[in-house]
Structures are given as C-alpha cells and as structure tokens.
Amino acid sequence: MLSTIISSGADIIALVLLFGFTIFVHELGHFLVALWCGLQIDTFSIGFGPAIVKKTVRGVTYKIGWFPLGGYVALPQLDPAGMETVQGKGADKDGEETKEKVRVLPPIAAWKKILVAVAGAGGNIIFAFVLAMIIYMSPWKPGDNEEGATIGYVETNSAAYHSGVRVGDEIVAVNSNPISSWNDYSVECLLGANADKDITLTLENNGVSRDVGVPSVAVDMGIRIIEGIGSSMLCIVGDVIPGSAAEKAGVQADDLVESFGGVNVASVEHFMFLVDKNGAKPSKMVVNHNGEDVELTVIPAFNESLGRSVIGVSIHSAQVSRSTQWMQYKNPVEQVKGDASGILRILRALVTPKESKNAAQGLGGPIMIMMALWMSIKVSFLNAIGFLRFLNINLAILNLLPIPVLDGGHIVFALWEGITRRKVSAKVVNILTNIFMILLLTAFVLLSFRDVKRAPKMWKMIRNMPEKVQENITNEVKNSEAPEMPNK
Numbered sequence: 001m002l003s004t005i006i007s008s009g010a011d012i013i014a015l016v017l018l019f020g021f022t023i024f025v026h027e028l029g030h031f032l033v034a035l036w037c038g039l040q041i042d043t044f045s046i047g048f049g050p051a052i053v054k055k056t057v058r059g060v061t062y063k064i065g066w067f068p069l070g071g072y073v074a075l076p077q078l079d080p081a082g083m084e085t086v087q088g089k090g091a092d093k094d095g096e097e098t099k100e101k102v103r104v105l106p107p108i109a110a111w112k113k114i115l116v117a118v119a120g121a122g123g124n125i126i127f128a129f130v131l132a133m134i135i136y137m138s139p140w141k142p143g144d145n146e147e148g149a150t151i152g153y154v155e156t157n158s159a160a161y162h163s164g165v166r167v168g169d170e171i172v173a174v175n176s177n178p179i180s181s182w183n184d185y186s187v188e189c190l191l192g193a194n195a196d197k198d199i200t201l202t203l204e205n206n207g208v209s210r211d212v213g214v215p216s217v218a219v220d221m222g223i224r225i226i227e228g229i230g231s232s233m234l235c236i237v238g239d240v241i242p243g244s245a246a247e248k249a250g251v252q253a254d255d256l257v258e259s260f261g262g263v264n265v266a267s268v269e270h271f272m273f274l275v276d277k278n279g280a281k282p283s284k285m286v287v288n289h290n291g292e293d294v295e296l297t298v299i300p301a302f303n304e305s306l307g308r309s310v311i312g313v314s315i316h317s318a319q320v321s322r323s324t325q326w327m328q329y330k331n332p333v334e335q336v337k338g339d340a341s342g343i344l345r346i347l348r349a350l351v352t353p354k355e356s357k358n359a360a361q362g363l364g365g366p367i368m369i370m371m372a373l374w375m376s377i378k379v380s381f382l383n384a385i386g387f388l389r390f391l392n393i394n395l396a397i398l399n400l401l402p403i404p405v406l407d408g409g410h411i412v413f414a415l416w417e418g419i420t421r422r423k424v425s426a427k428v429v430n431i432l433t434n435i436f437m438i439l440l441l442t443a444f445v446l447l448s449f450r451d452v453k454r455a456p457k458m459w460k461m462i463r464n465m466p467e468k469v470q471e472n473i474t475n476e477v478k479n480s481e482a483p484e485m486p487n488k
Contacts, residue, residue: 015374018388020046022124023071026395029123030073030116037112040105043074077108078116078410110418117410121396128339128396131389132332140330140382149185150232152267158228163214165201165229167266172209173202182231183325187345189216190362191355193224201226223361235271237287237313244312249298251313255287268315275300276308324376326386335386339393347397364454365447371458404432405440 024046031044045051047065054063065071149171154161173179174188189199198213216224235257240247257265260274261283275283278300285296300309325342329335349359364372369391376387402408409432413424 012374014377014384015370018377018384019370019373019391022127022388022392022395023047025123025127025392026120026399027071027073027123029119029121029126030075033119034073034075034078034116037108037116039075039077039108039112039116041073042076043072045074046071048072075116077105078113110414113414113417114411117407117414118400120407121400124392124396124399125336128336128389128392129332131385131392132335134385135327135335135382135389136330136332138382149179149182150266151229152232153230153269153273155228160214160226160228163198164210164212165203165214166205167270169203169205171201172204175200176202181328183328183342186225187342189226190223191345191349191358193358195224199226224358230267230269232266233268235265235268235315237315239314241312241314245298245301246311246313249285249296249311250294251285251287251296251298251311252289255289255294257285257287258293259286260284272310275311279309324383324386326376326390327383335389336393339390340397342390343394343397363447365444365451367448367451367455368458371455375458403440404429404436406436409433409436 027044027046031041034041041060043061043063045061045063045065048067048070049065051063052066054061056062151165151167151169151171154165154167171179171185174185175192177188177192179185179188192199193216195216195218198215201212201214203210203212214226217227218224237246237251237253237255237257239253240251257271259265260271261278263274265271265274280300280302282297282299285298287294287296298311300311302308303310326335326339329338346359346362349355352359373384373387373391377384399407400411402412404413413429417423
C-alpha cells in the first residue's frame with residue numbers, strides 16, 4: 001500500500017513538472033522577446049489565481065499561481081484589454097486591487113507585437129525539437145511491422161471479418177482519405193463513422209486493391225469504432241515462465257517471434273491464436289535471437305482456467321500497446337511534422353460539417369490531457385517525452401489560431417495596424433476579447449464536465465496498467481483468424 005502511494009506521488013510530481021515546464025517555455029518565449037523589444041513587462045506568471053510565491057525584480061513580478069493549468073506574461077502595451085480580463089479590472093501588476101491611475105505607456109511598432117506574439121509558440125516548437133532529439137538519440141525505434149496500417153488479427157465473429165477484412169491486408173485509405181499509419185486509420189474512423197453508413201476501407205494485399213464496407217459501433221461518449229480488428233506488430237518475448245514449455249524449448253527473453261507452426265506471426269493476438277490452434281503437440285517456432293533466426297520445437301500446454309493452450313511467456317508492453325501518434329517516427333523532423341499534421345487534421349474536421357460532430361466528441365479537456373500525460377508516464381519515460389512533444393506542438397498551433405485572447409488574435413490586430421497604419425479601436429478589441437474569453441471559458445467548462453464522466457475509466461486504466469502483458473491475458477484470440485501464409 002505504502003509503495004503504491006509513493007509511486008503515485010512520484011507520478012503526480014512528474015506530471016506537474018512536465019506540464020508546468022510546457023507552460024513555462026511558452027511564456028518564456030513571450031518574455032524574452034518582449035524584453036529584447038523593450039516592452040513594459042509587469043508580470044511573469046506560471047499558473048493563475050493567488051500567488052503561492054512571488055518576487056519583484058527590476059519592476060517585473062515573478063509568480064507561481066495556485067491554478068497550474070496555464071500562465072501569462074502581463075504586457076500592457078501589447079494587450080491591455082486582455083490583461084484586464086485575465087487579472088481583473090483595476091488590478092495592478094501583482095494582481096491586487098489598486099486605486100493608482102492608469103499609466104500612459106509609449107506605443108510599440110506592429111512588427112514588435114507580432115514577434116512577441118509568435119515567440120510563445122516558438123518556445124514550444126523549440127522545446128518540441130529538443131524532446132524529439134531525445135527520442136532520436138535513444139535506442140528505441142519503431143518496429144518495421146508497426147509502420148503503415150497492416151491488419152494483425154481479425155476476430156472471425158466480427159462484422160469486419162464477414163465484410164472481407166483479413167490478416168495481412170494493408171489499409172491504405174478510409175472513406176477515400178489516404179492513410180499511412182494505424183493512428184491515421186484510427187483518426188479517420190473516428191471522424192468518418194456514421195450509424196447509418198458503413199466505413200469504407202481500401203485494402204491492398206499482394207498488389208490487389210479492393211474496397212470493403214464495415215459498420216461501426218458506438219462506444220464511450222458516442223464515439224464510433226470498427227470492432228474486431230487490430231494492427232500488425234512485433235511479438236517480442238518479455239519473460240519466460242520457469243518450468244514452462246517455452247523454457248524447455250529454449251525460448252529466451254527479448255526473442256522476436258517470427259513464425260509458429262509454419263505461419264508468419266502478424267501480431268501478439270495472432271501468435272496466441274496460433275499457439276492455441278496447434279494445441280498440445282510439437283510445433284515449430286522460429287525466433288530471432290540476437291540477430292539470428294533460430295528454429296525451436298515447443299509443445300504448448302493446455303490451460304484449464306483459460307480453456308486454451310499456452311507456452312508460458314509474457315509479451316513486452318511496448319509491443320502490446322498500439323502505436324500512439326507521438327511514437328510513430330524516429331526522425332525529429334518527422335516527429336514534429338506528424339504531430340502538426342494530426343492536430344491540423346482534427347481542426348479541419350471541426351469546421352467540416354459532416355465530420356464536426358465526431359471531431360467534437362473525440363476532444364479531451366484539461367483533465368483528459370493531464371490523465372493522458374499520466375498514462376504516458378506509466379508506460380515509459382520515452383513515451384512521456386513523446387506525449388510532451390505532441391502537447392507542445394498542440395499548444396503552439398492552438399495559440400496561433402486567429403482568435404482574440406490567443407496569440408493569433410494579437411497577430412491579426414498587429415497585421416491590421418501594420419497594413420492600415422491605424423490601430424484597431426480599443427472598444428472593438430475589448431468587445432471581441434470579452435466575447436471570445438466567454439466562449440473559451442464555456443468550452444473549457446463543457447470539456448471539463450465531459451472529462452469528469454470519462455475520468456473513472458481512464459483512472460481504472462492507469463491503475464491497472466501492467467508493466468508486461470502475460471500471454472494468457474487476451475482471451476479474444478480464440479476468435480482470431482490465422483491466414484495460411486508460408487514461413488520465411
């Protein structure tokens with residue numbers, strides 16, 4: 001019990017630090033460029049609300065607020081109306097009520113406003129590339145059969161199987177939208193699913209292309225998915241249970257399972273099915289051990305509690321988990337490019353009538369973001385780094401949207417000023433700022449309410465996440481399909 005509390009406490013500390021640093025680099029970007037441009041800086045704050053700690057140095061108040069989901073740099077020359085909205089009317093630079101008269105500050109050039117506004121997103125992008133380099137320099141690499149969207153198993157009692165989807169098929173398009181990864185497939189299914197219409201999958205196998213229509217089913221919160229199929233992925237042995245059939249055959253930890261019973265292994269579920277299909281009889285098993293293919297003979301044992309045959313191994317959790325959007329690429333540029341394209345795809349769906357409802361249902365608010373970061377921490381340090389990189393690109397893109405209150409809104413106002421040589425009316429800026437602040441707060445509250453409904457399931461997933469998934473966990477494999485593909 002004590003170890004669980006300590007472990008959870010360490011996770012929470014890591015969570016707060018990682019999320020807080022994302023906010024810090026964004027605001028640091030604004031701060032450094034504003035300092036370089038000679039702007040008046042009142043406050044540099046991480047978090048909102050009353051200060052936990054604060055200190056004033058050379059006229060700038062540095063503070064940490066009690067509410068960590070955000071932060072700001074108070075720049076009265078750039079956004080006086082916005083600062084009043086954030087800190088409250090009549091507030092001084094420390095956020096406390098004052099009767100001091102409004103200061104008259106010199107105007108600043110439009111190009112300086114644009115530089116300062118862009119700098120926040122720039123800070124996140126630079127930080128994202130630093131995180132991408134950490135992943136690039138790590139020993140980790142995406143598995144060869146995790147690239148693309150190749151089917152690794154199909155439940156024979158599923159609608160997908162009856163529609164003609166088979167193991168080994170590569171999904172190249174969903175509803176005519178080209179895809180290049182399993183994550184792309186998942187996103188397109190989420191956006192294009194409809195209760196009254198099948199999802200059209202364009203499949204390729206042995207150079208032959210075909211279209212199949214597969215119905216979707218509703219899961220949590222009205223989100224619709226295709227059930228009964230999974231991606232192709234490497235099947236790497238984690239541990240070998242002492243005294244098991246696998247140990248007797250010579251299977252070792254970190255062996256890559258290539259085939260079983262003369263059939264190439266397409267996924268973990270597929271491997272489990274093949275073991276059960278071959279039953280308690282001697283079966284040929286080819287594994288790659290330290291770069292060399294080794295042929296072994298293993299005799300599976302029937303497990304009465306599971307009702308099927310097993311050989312007694314565990315599988316690395318990194319292989320059992322589907323490839324996430326933030327862990328698809330090794331190249332730093334491809335990592336950031338992948339993050340950006342995924343985020344822009346969702347934004348495009350939000351303004352596309354036939355996709356907007358599904359896109360909105362798939363959005364998560366601040367609670368889901370924090371829980372997703374927590375889950376990534378539980379998976380591995382590297383996975384957390386990948387999610388943090390994705391989060392930084394997400395924050396950069398969203399802040400550059402041309403919406404008053406956000407950095408993109410300041411850029412639009414500054415561009416207007418630079419082109420027309422006239423400032424946007426302070427009254428207009430104030431009205432737009434207040435309107436969009438209300439809209440954003442409303443969206444924040446609605447997403448938070450929905451997050452609360454989803455949180456118990458996410459919490460259960462986090463609490464139950466194993467470090468390794470035992471061979472006997474997946475029971476659905478009895479309904480999986482095994483194509484009779486020749487061994488290599």
